Amino acid sequence: MAAVYKSMSKHKSSKSQDDGGSKPTAAQRQRILMLTSRGVTARNRHLLADLNALLPHSRKDAKLDTKTQLQQLNELADLYNCNNVMFFEARKAKDLYVWLAKPPNGPTVKMHCQNMHTMEELNFTGNCLKGSRPVLSFDAAFDKQAHLRVIKEVLTHTFGVPPTSRKIKPFVDHVMGFTLADGKIWIRCYQISETEAVKAKPDQENEEPAAPAPKAAKGETNISLVEIGPRFVLTPIVILEGSFGGPVIYENKEFVSPNQIRSDLRRVKAGRYNERAEGTLERKVKRRDLGLNTGEGRREVDELDERVLFA
Template sequence: MAAYKRKRGLSGLADKKAKKVKFVADGDEEEQDENNEITVVPPVSMGKWTNKERVLIFSSRGINFRTRHLMQDLRTMMPHSKADTKMDRKDKLLVINEVCEIKNCNKCLFFEAKKKQDLYMWISNSPHGPSAKFLVQNIHTLAELKMTGNCLKGSRPLLSFDPKFDSEPHYALLKELFIQTFSTPRYHPKSQPFVDHVLTFTIADNRIWFRNYQIIEEDASLVEVGPRFVLNLIKIFQGSFGGPTLYENPNFKSPNMVTWGAFTFCGLGSILFHVFVRTTIKFHKADLSVVIPDEVLQGEETPAVRPHRHFAGQGQGFSGRLQQGHLVSVKQNNEP
């Protein structure tokens, strides 16, 4: 092989590249290689990752496909998040604090599914609290929306909050929870050193509306990326997944109450109809004892007869006697 290299002249080329140049500087003789090497320029600021926020995102069993896609979108959008297996429904919520400790996470987004149709979301500061419980509504994932916006994966977001978050204490607490949970820490190993999208939290109709927009540098405009969902606050607890209640939303109505109210309204109409039917039957039975004098036939009495529908279950009523031709006055029926 060495003879082949000498024949091809490769060894001489290698010797030329390894040629050293001698120069004298300050009386010292130094040698320097003449090899062409590519040097990587270090960044201007060698930052250090100090904010060690980690968010655990997982759910309970029984979620549908839309919730699963929403969790995947949030994990993609938050490079400082971690995943875990689904939790059994029989386990208590306080077990989540132990899971966060095992995963070395101090924030948690837990999605709890009930009846395979109602979705609840917990945002907790583990293990000391506070924590908040929301009802998640109007979920639209990235694959479902197909918006024109697009942002870099792992980039750090800007967080925009409605001015109403500073008006009331419970909204101020939720604002701090959202900042610590959704903001990507600076110099995170999995994050990109760019800011190209905005996460907005808007309060409307006593609910918190979440949106994700891309920042267009050319004209400083915003284009929605997704996902989007609405959070309806239920309670705020002092501890993590429990403890004393700090705030309870008086305007919140559970999905069971809304469904039961609709059925009750429909049932109320049915009940009123049956009451009207029974009252009508009693009214017609009372009218049979009224005798109206006939002006044409002087001295003869004619019973007050009104057409009447025959209701099922009432037996052969007055309408049945009308069909058989038994038109007799009540006074005659009462005679022995």
């Protein structure tokens, strides 16, 4: 009966809005599917669990077996009635790539995740209510370029909890900050902490009365931010027009893959070893030509040698 009464009350409220001439606002239904690929590390799994706990409109699924046919995620999203996908792709058990997509039409943003720290590692004192809605705070630099505006919209749909979600609590007690610096997106999460304003007490040692302080209004509180975690950094790589496919509408030319960086470091170390090996071989050949090595024969005596001239 409670469900029937609730549906009837919604129907009546929508009718009253139509009679008043105001257009009813469409329900914002956002649901996110979160899953990982095979080969993720324990830290990656803990990061996904922390994000799943912070986002009450998310649904966590099992690991995906393939890393090449990512179009299967569109079918999974349709199966679970989700219109957002967050996919963690692990490479060589070292690199983590985050895919944020809007199935079935896109767009899709691929980013490299680094400097990640989970809630258990940070041990912050902050603590927010599970199921509460966050306040999304974006840097002003997101509105300066076209691709940053697209990324901001995708992040808003992914991390913004709609008020129509079933599992949310009617509270807003934490803030998620997205800061753009050095071409990377720095994500931090803070709890909104409220404390009562403390009235100033007069100094008892000095009999002189203290300076009059401004009176605090009744019920006035001091608001501060306490970090609760997790924290991580995202580097945009490409933006695809479709959902896990389609033409590339943006590509970060300055991004260098971590695999290429490791390959360059190994090549530099190999070059140093080759130089040392070549130097050692040159010294051996020179000593042999000079006859300084024992057991390799004597060098030929020249006719103008001092031992021949002054014998």
